[in-house]
Amino acid sequence: xxxxxQLPGPHALAxxxxxxxxxxxxxxxxxxxxxxxxxxxxxxGLHITLDLLAQRFIGEHVDVxxxxxxxxFIFGGALSARLNAxxxxxxxxxxxxxxxxxVAYALEYGEAELEMHVDSIKPGARVVxxxxxxxxxxxxxxxAELTRRQGGVIAGFAFVVELDFLKGRERLGVGREAGPIVYxxxxxx
Ligand code: AMP
Numbered sequence: 001x002x003x004x005x006q007l008p009g010p011h012a013l014a015x016x017x018x019x020x021x022x023x024x025x026x027x028x029x030x031x032x033x034x035x036x037x038x039x040x041x042x043x044x045g046l047h048i049t050l051d052l053l054a055q056r057f058i059g060e061h062v063d064v065x066x067x068x069x070x071x072x073f074i075f076g077g078a079l080s081a082r083l084n085a086x087x088x089x090x091x092x093x094x095x096x097x098x099x100x101x102x103v104a105y106a107l108e109y110g111e112a113e114l115e116m117h118v119d120s121i122k123p124g125a126r127v128v129x130x131x132x133x134x135x136x137x138x139x140x141x142x143x144a145e146l147t148r149r150q151g152g153v154i155a156g157f158a159f160v161v162e163l164d165f166l167k168g169r170e171r172l173g174v175g176r177e178a179g180p181i182v183y184x185x186x187x188x189x
Pocket of ligand 1 (some may be wrong): 134135137168
């Protein structure tokens with residue numbers, strides 16, 4: 001039987017880990033920034049990443065992929081095409097041209113707001129929220145809040161990297177009965 005916990009194999013995981021660059025003290029002192037641009041620059045690494053994200057959600061009846069500006073657009077857009085789902089952008093304030101709903105939230109390094117077009121999600125649509133990295137979970141939680149306000153159902157969250165020590169997945173409702181899937185490829189202790 002397909003076991004999503006067995007994804008990816010050790011070789012693929014080591015390959016992807018080697019494509020993440022640690023940048024100390026960016027964008028603020030004390031933050032160890034996980035730079036995904038070496039991964040984006042490596043066609044094999046990018047392909048493996050997108051295959052893994054897609055494999056985890058095939059069969060989960062995903063209608064919409066919500067991508068979070070800006071690195072969530074890269075993975076979310078490609079994932080939506082692979083899942084035959086639509087893509088909805090969640091953006092920083094003032095970027096979306098149409099009528100928007102807005103939510104404010106706390107970040108690992110500061111505060112922020114996100115917006116979504118008001119007519120993005122059909123009630124009952126099954127949604128996966130995508131970003132490059134899960135830290136405290138505030139950003140992904142905010143995108144899920146915007147989705148739920150329009151009647152969307154959060155099927156899951158997908159990340160390339162998860163900073164386990166910040167326990168972001170607890171904030172996303174994992175452990176709750178019938179809670180959403182939270183899938184991250186690379187885990188950082
Ligand atoms: P959070 O809301 O705390 O889960 O933060 C997640 C968002 O901030 C994502 O959009 C990430 O791209 C970004 N982020 C937070 N911490 C880091 C980090 N250490 N390295 C790279 N990106 C980060």
